[in-house]
Amino acid sequence: TSHRCRQGTRTFGDVVHRVGMSGVLEIGVIAIFAREFLEAAIIIGQFRTIIFKSSLDGERQKRANKIVWASAAVAFMIAFVMILITGIALGAANKNFSMVAAEIIEGVSKVVAAFAILLLSLKVPKWLGLYDATPDVEAEEHAKQGAFIAAWVGCIKMFDPNDPLEPSALKFNVGWNIWREMAEIGAFLFPYFLRDNQNPLLIPASAAVGIAVALVLGGFIYWANGRFSNKVPLAVFMATLTGWLATGLFTGGCHEFEEAVYFDCLEKSGVDCRMTPVVFEIGAKGSSGRFWRHWELPMTIFKPFGYSKYPTALMIAAFWSFFVVACGTHYWQYWQNKKAKLAQGASADEPVKSVATA
Template sequence: CHITNSFRRKDRHINIWCDSCHNFCPHSIVPHPEKDPVSLHRIYKTANMGADSSRLFDFAIMTICAREVLEGAIIVGQYRTVLHKSDNWEGDKLKEGLQCITRSALYATALAVVVILAVAIPLGVTTQNLDEKVADIIEGVSKVVAAICILQLSWKIPKWLGLYKSKKEITGDAVVGLTLRSIRFNVMWNIWREVAEVGVFLIPFFLGGKAIAVPLSALAGCVLSAVLGAGIYVANQRMTRKWILAFFMSALTGMLSVGLFVGGCHEFEEVWGETKKVWKIQNQFWAHKRLPMVILKPFGYSASRTQLQIACFWCWLTLLIVGHVWKWYSAKKITEAAELAKRELEEAKLNKDGDNQQLESSDEEEGNFKSEGQV
């Protein structure tokens, strides 16, 4: 029996939550509050330390913030790259365009943060005392939302590394008609959208009383997005075989999405009744709440599996793989169509040059014929 951070007191008896029994276990050896108050105080102190640490950090919040911050950074980076590579933006004009991108991103971020705080503070204050079942449902919703965010991140990583091409990238539509006004609007709108999405996705956490975990989790998410962004930048600049990094990062974030989705559905299962357990590993070494296997828990590992968990695992994993295959197939078709159009354009240019040469040769022959006739 393993003591965690849940306690209840009935008269003079202390019941302690047991991870193995998933109940307030009568087998737990608990000191009597009057005979051994020192030991009881030690138990409460240890449990409260665990409770405080778990309240201050939430893995799902970190993943949501990491995904949105990374997308916003990549949007800013793409606009800066377009300006650097464009022949129309040079010297003072280039400097002004880069400053416009930076200022627009900062203004949009500040405005979105203010709106998020205006919504989050009232929600956090008015929903402090929620029913336990409602809290479990909200936690399940938050994990499912985080799973959707990370799933989209897994699909976008190959595109950011340049493996999946889009029509705008091939045709160069992103550069045509680019002005300071369009830069300001597009950057502010996209950054506002990304940061505001963080607030929308965090609403279940505010309702569930986990607002205290947002600052530290958001900071960890920003650090994680900085690491991922640095990896993408280095790969685009130096790596020749980007598919290795794309496969690793897509697989890692994909399995993280699978783990969050399974965990969220299991929260619903605990509220409305668990399905039949398919297996349960009794050896404590393989317990998903203890080291070393707790490291694999965010990626979908569990020492026990219910029928719903297994179904959710394979369905979400199938969706992940099908999405990657579809993205790859669509990018392949776009690339093939662009190459075909390029070949047709080159052939048309060659045919036009050939026709011009024939016209020139025919004109020369006609001129020679006229000169012979005059002679």
């Protein structure tokens, strides 16, 4: 983190000692677990909504809901076992990484998490029903992948693909989508499985926090969809919060790369190297400015959102560059939905004009 480099370090051994004492929580792991479990919760909620609004009688609705929960549980367990086996195998490998490699691994993890959370930010308005005119390209692609796998294993013969509530179709569709979300967690955790000198509680503790956040947000979205008629303020708030978090993660990831260069210089020359210039310092220097330190409470709460007491030139450039990208993608999504609505309105007016002309 920047305070190590900003304040100076006497020896490389001192740096290793201080950096090796990993914390129990990691924002990148929390973010990815929150994202994937929130998506899983939304998927389950969508299937339950389809069942509730279907023409199935009460008993068949109960059976369909049981299938949803059972399929989700089985898919989760399969993915969990796969991730656990992968983690044990990678954890047992020889990991004599240098500080440079450790910083690069952490930087890559944060950058990947940043783009994952940005995608989540883009999905929030659609989940709240604001972009109903725009087709869900990602959902369509996942459906194609599922259909391909089903055909490959011969499952396509077991059910009518045009009836999503047919029991066999429901089992496969729920299971495939939940397994896919959980498997993405395993792919993201690869750098953490490889990282040395890591607190063994980091992944499970961060996962627990991320899952709790996902369940709360998922339940809130499910409740809000049936409670509020005007969901624009809620969508703006949640999209802004997740977009800001994505921007902060990207900024932190870029700073890890900056620190990798710092440690590389320190390893090779043994001198206290400098990173890109510190643009400004927030708060007073010394103990009087302790309140503003991003590595201590209370300001460490804002660190995942890009806060730093000593922001460097690279951090500021990364923050505002990603901020522009996030705002641009949200505007593009809004404009695409607006164009789709105009096209739908034009096609709906076409028969009326034809009749009037006749």
